[in-house]
Amino acid sequence: MDHDEAxxxxxxxxxLLDELDPGIREQFEEHLFQCQDxxxxxxxxxTFIEQSKIILAEKPVEVQARAAAxxxxxxxxxxxxxxxxxxxxxxxxxxxxxxxVTVPHLSQAANTPHLLTATSINLMxxxxxxxxxxxxxxxxxxxxVIVPPGAHFSSYKADLFNPAGGVELSLAIPxxxxxxxxxxxxxxERQSGTYKLVVHGIAxxxxxxxxxRSSFELQVQK
Amino acid sequence: xxxxxxxxxxxxxxxxxxxxxQEHFVVYFSELIQLKLRSRLHSPQAIExxxxxTFVRVFTTxxxxxxxxxxxxxxxxxxxxxxxxxxxxxxxxxxxSSLEDEEEKDVPAVVVDFxxxxxAKQMEEKVREILAELPEKDRRILxxxxxxxxxxxxxxxxxxxxxDYLRVLLHRAKQxxxxxxxxxxxxxxxxxxxxxxx
Numbered sequence: 001m002d003h004d005e006a007x008x009x010x011x012x013x014x015x016l017l018d019e020l021d022p023g024i025r026e027q028f029e030e031h032l033f034q035c036q037d038x039x040x041x042x043x044x045x046x047t048f049i050e051q052s053k054i055i056l057a058e059k060p061v062e063v064q065a066r067a068a069a070x071x072x073x074x075x076x077x078x079x080x081x082x083x084x085x086x087x088x089x090x091x092x093x094x095x096x097x098x099x100x101v102t103v104p105h106l107s108q109a110a111n112t113p114h115l116l117t118a119t120s121i122n123l124m125x126x127x128x129x130x131x132x133x134x135x136x137x138x139x140x141x142x143x144x145v146i147v148p149p150g151a152h153f154s155s156y157k158a159d160l161f162n163p164a165g166g167v168e169l170s171l172a173i174p175x176x177x178x179x180x181x182x183x184x185x186x187x188x189e190r191q192s193g194t195y196k197l198v199v200h201g202i203a204x205x206x207x208x209x210x211x212x213r214s215s216f217e218l219q220v221q222k
Numbered sequence: 223x224x225x226x227x228x229x230x231x232x233x234x235x236x237x238x239x240x241x242x243x244q245e246h247f248v249v250y251f252s253e254l255i256q257l258k259l260r261s262r263l264h265s266p267q268a269i270e271x272x273x274x275x276t277f278v279r280v281f282t283t284x285x286x287x288x289x290x291x292x293x294x295x296x297x298x299x300x301x302x303x304x305x306x307x308x309x310x311x312x313x314x315x316x317x318x319s320s321l322e323d324e325e326e327k328d329v330p331a332v333v334v335d336f337x338x339x340x341x342a343k344q345m346e347e348k349v350r351e352i353l354a355e356l357p358e359k360d361r362r363i364l365x366x367x368x369x370x371x372x373x374x375x376x377x378x379x380x381x382x383x384x385x386d387y388l389r390v391l392l393h394r395a396k397q398x399x400x401x402x403x404x405x406x407x408x409x410x411x412x413x414x415x416x417x418x419x420x
Binding site: 010012013014015016017018019029030032033034035039040041042043044045046047048049051052053054055056057 | 250251253254257258261295297298300301345346349350352353361364365367368369374385386388389392393395396399400403404407
C-alpha cells in the first residue's frame with residue numbers, strides 16, 4: 001500500500017475505527033511504520049480519541065453548558081462578519097452576473113424570431129399522429145390541436161404526458177369557438193418517445209369529460 | 223506529499239547510542255507499536271511486554287555486525303520485528319516466563335512520557351474546544367463509538383448515518399487538532415525527517 005492509496009481508502013481513520021480487514025490492516029501497518037505523514041495522522045487522531053473519551057465521560061451538563069453558548073446564537077450566527085461578508089460577496093457576484101449576462105441573453109433570445117417545429121394533433125381520430133415531431137435537444141415545438149366540433153364546455157384542460165407517463169405540461173384553455181388550438185410546448189430537455197395529449201372539457205358543474213386524446217412520436221436530435 | 227524516511231545517519235546515531243536519537247526512536251515507535259498491539263492483545267501488560275521485547279531485538283540487531291542493510295526501511299524492520307515477537311507471544315502465551323527469562327539487554331532506559339504536562343493540558347483544551355463546536359449529534363456519536371464502544375452498525379442505524387460519516391467526522395476532528403499536536407510533538411532530531419535531512 002502506498003501513501004496515495006492509504007489516503008484514498010481513508011486508511012488512518014479506518015485503522016483507528018478497527019474497520020480494516022486483517023490483510024489490509026497489515027499492509028497499512030507496514031506503510032504506517034515507514035510513512036511519517038500517516039504516522040502523524042494516526043498518532044494525532046489516537047490522541048484526540050483518548051482525550052475525547054476523558055472529556056465525553058465528564059458530566060453531560062459540563063459539555064452542554066459550553067455548547068449552549070454558541071447554540072443560543074442559532075441563526076444569528078449567520079450574521080457574524082466572518083460568515084456574512086463572504087456570503088454577501090457571493091450574492092453580489094451572482095446578482096451582477098445575472099444582470100449583466102443572464103438576463104440580457106434571455107431577453108435577446110426571447111425577442112429573436114425563430115421557427116418552431118409544428119405538427120397537427122387531431123383529437124377526432126383514434127390512434128397516433130402519423131408524422132413524428134423532430135426537434136433539437138432543448139427546444140420547444142408547436143402542437144396544432146384539432147378539437148371535435150360541437151362540444152360546449154365552460155373551459156378545457158389539455159394534459160401532455162411524456163413517454164414515462166408523467167405530466168409534461170398541463171394547460172387550462174378557456175372556451176373557444178376555434179376548432180384548432182395552437183399550443184406551444186416550451187423549450188426543455190426532453191427524451192425521445194411517444195407523447196400523449198389528452199383534452200378534457202370542464203362542465204359548468206366542474207365535472208371533467210374527456211374530449212379526445214392522441215399521441216405523437218417526438219424525436220429529439222442531440 | 224513527499225515520502226519521508228529515516229536515513230543512514232539516523233541509524234548510525236542509534237547504533238552509537240546517541241541519547242536524543244534513541245529517545246526520539248523509542249517515543250516515535252512506541253506509540254505506533256501500542257496502536258498496533260491494542261487490537262491484538264487485550265492485556266496492557268502483554269502490550270508492554272511485546273513492546274519492550276521488540277525494542278530489545280531491534281537494538282540488538284542494530285548494534286550487531288548484521289545491523290540493517292537498508293536504513294531507509296528502519297520502520298519496516300521495527301514493524302516486522304514486532305510481528306515476530308507477537309507471533310511468538312501467541313505461541314507461548316501459556317508460558318508466561320518465556321519473555322521474562324530472556325537475558326536482560328542493554329535497552330535505553332527511556333521513560334516513555336509522550337507528552338509533557340503543559341502540552342497535555344493544551345491538547346486537552348483544544349480537544350474540548352473541538353468537541354464543543356461539534357453538533358450534539360456528533361458528540362453523542364463519538365461518545366458511543368469510543369467511550370461506550372457500542373457496535374458501529376447499531377450506532378449508524380440509530381443516528382441515521384453511514385460508516386463513512388464516522389470516518390469523515392473523525393477526519394475533520396483530527397484536522398482541527400493536528401496543527402496543535404504537531405506543534406506539541408516538536409520537530410524530529412536531525413536525520414529523521416525532511417527538516418533534518420542531510
